[in-house]
Amino acid sequence: MTFINYAAREINCKIVYYGPGLCGKTTNLQYIYDRTNPAAKGKLISLATETDRTLFFDFLPLDLGTVRGFKTRFHLYTVPGQVFYDASRKLILKGVDGVVFVADSQEARMDANIESLRNLEKNLKEHGFDLATIPYVLQLNKRDLPTALTAEEMYRQLNYKGEPTFEATAPVGTGVFDTLKAVAKQVLMELRKK
Amino acid sequence: MSDFVLFDEEFQQIKDVIGRLKADAQAKVVFIVDKNGQQIAAQGDLEALDTTSLASLTAGNVAATDGLARLIGEREFPVLFHEGERDNVYISIVGQRVILVVIFDERSSLGLVRLRVRKANADLERIFERIQKKVELEREKRHDGIDSPFAEITDEDIDSLFRE
Numbered sequence: 001m002t003f004i005n006y007a008a009r010e011i012n013c014k015i016v017y018y019g020p021g022l023c024g025k026t027t028n029l030q031y032i033y034d035r036t037n038p039a040a041k042g043k044l045i046s047l048a049t050e051t052d053r054t055l056f057f058d059f060l061p062l063d064l065g066t067v068r069g070f071k072t073r074f075h076l077y078t079v080p081g082q083v084f085y086d087a088s089r090k091l092i093l094k095g096v097d098g099v100v101f102v103a104d105s106q107e108a109r110m111d112a113n114i115e116s117l118r119n120l121e122k123n124l125k126e127h128g129f130d131l132a133t134i135p136y137v138l139q140l141n142k143r144d145l146p147t148a149l150t151a152e153e154m155y156r157q158l159n160y161k162g163e164p165t166f167e168a169t170a171p172v173g174t175g176v177f178d179t180l181k182a183v184a185k186q187v188l189m190e191l192r193k194k
Numbered sequence: 195m196s197d198f199v200l201f202d203e204e205f206q207q208i209k210d211v212i213g214r215l216k217a218d219a220q221a222k223v224v225f226i227v228d229k230n231g232q233q234i235a236a237q238g239d240l241e242a243l244d245t246t247s248l249a250s251l252t253a254g255n256v257a258a259t260d261g262l263a264r265l266i267g268e269r270e271f272p273v274l275f276h277e278g279e280r281d282n283v284y285i286s287i288v289g290q291r292v293i294l295v296v297i298f299d300e301r302s303s304l305g306l307v308r309l310r311v312r313k314a315n316a317d318l319e320r321i322f323e324r325i326q327k328k329v330e331l332e333r334e335k336r337h338d339g340i341d342s343p344f345a346e347i348t349d350e351d352i353d354s355l356f357r358e
Contacts, residue, residue: 072355
């Protein structure tokens with residue numbers, strides 16, 4: 001749900017990074033945070049366990065610049081990926097404008113990817129959204145690992161609707177900004193229709 | 195789901211209400227956040243505060259307690275109170291849609307804040323109802339052919355946001 005503030009001339013949008021545990025959602029946000037000009041970002045907040053697993057969410061506010069005289073602000077969130085945090089995961093999707101699904105390329109994690117994608121579809125539906133129509137990008141992360149499946153094979157199993165798909169290695173930033181740009185673009189294009 | 199739109203007139207009214215509440219409750223800061231974590235308006239000593247993070251965490255907090263409420267068969271917990279050594283946070287839900295947050299210290303008291311919030315809550319609820327009606331009206335107008343300011347967004351506009 002985009003928040004358009006005519007008084008402050010701002011558009012606020014919410015992007016959620018979804019995916020199975022340890023797929024690199026937080027690493028995506030961390031890289032964006034590290035590489036963004038300090039004036040354009042707020043604090044990166046991580047509600048994590050003592051072992052650095054996301055407990056509730058990570059949050060990063062970003063100012064992207066001005067479109068048609070309106071400041072565009074994106075709030076990036078991650079969900080906790082571990083299966084048993086489903087109740088928290090559902091809460092984060094409230095009012096979402098766009099979703100990035102971060103898939104783990106390791107062969108052993110393919111089942112977890114598929115389970116998480118189904119979970120995303122179900123949780124979106126509970127908030128009245130449809131994965132088939134919401135702005136959506138697929139990121140194939142951890143492409144640098146020797147156990148990674150081919151991108152074609154991953155696409156075959158995870159592609160939902162011909163969404164923009166990017167290969168990524170989040171710790172070094174490969175594909176991270178391309179992913180963000182692709183989802184932000186779809187969210188802003190949605191505004192055109194409204 | 196419909197977008198949330200805020201116009202100048204109502205923005206000013208909201209600021210007036212929370213400014214008055216800040217004075218009446220002798221609070222340090224009063225702010226309003228929507229349930230998705232977007233800050234709507236704030237009044238008070240904001241210099242030292244990261245209001246964007248506060249907004250997001252407040253919404254997360256309310257979302258988590260809403261989840262708890264439903265698990266035990268309650269619709270929501272309309273009031274949350276956090277007591278600190280120096281500062282306290284009083285959170286209440288306005289019209290099931292937005293969140294009113296009051297930060298106060300020993301110069302005020304929970305009783306005073308609670309009393310003043312009740313009055314402000316009713317005023318805010320009326321304003322947010324008006325906003326809702328206005329948004330619906332705007333949407334109908336748009337269906338009659340009046341374009342939104344974003345109807346003309348181009349690929350070029352969006353690409354320019356990502357240029358170094």
